[in-house]
Amino acid sequence: MQQVGNWRLKIGNQIEVSAALIFRAGKLLITQRHAKSHLGGLWEFPGGKREPGETFEACLVREIREELGVEISVGELFEEISHVYPEKAVHLKFFTCRLLSGEPQPVDCAAVKWIEPAELDAHEFPAADAQLLASLTKKPNFPQ
Secondary structure (H helix, E strand, O other): OEEEOOEEEOHHHEEEEEEEEEEEOOEEEEEEOOOOOOOOOOEEOOEEEOOOOOOHHHHHHHHHHHHHOOEEEEEEEEEEEEEEOOOOEEEEEEEEEEEEEOOOOOOOOOEEEEEOHHHHHHOOOOHHHHHHHHHHHOOOOOOO
16 A cells, blocks of 8 residues: 555556656647546646656657657656546656657647647646646746
8 A cells, every 4th residue: 555645545556657848939738638538628748657667758758659749858857746536546757858850749639739828727637737737837938
């Protein structure tokens, strides 16, 4: 059992996720979850579940290639968050990333969108992203 906040969960119920903060020209890339998936229809930062033996960085390169059809370089860890949903716990690592080649396409997500800082509040994100969103909205401008 592992204690996450006030919840005790079996280790097998925790999912490790790597997510990308991809900035370009003062905007941030977000993706929309498929309607029938867990937390369907919500917006999120692209990424996905880490495979056994895979680093968070390698996971992110793989997931972005599969989800958006582009190549990225993974930079610094921006934020690390643990969150408990009723059915599972997630441990997320958000990395700043740079787009190396390609233009993001919704290969394995419902939609992609570049947004400005002021537009974050106009999109509904999963509860696990609340801490990250607070950090991002404190910044007057996104990195170029």
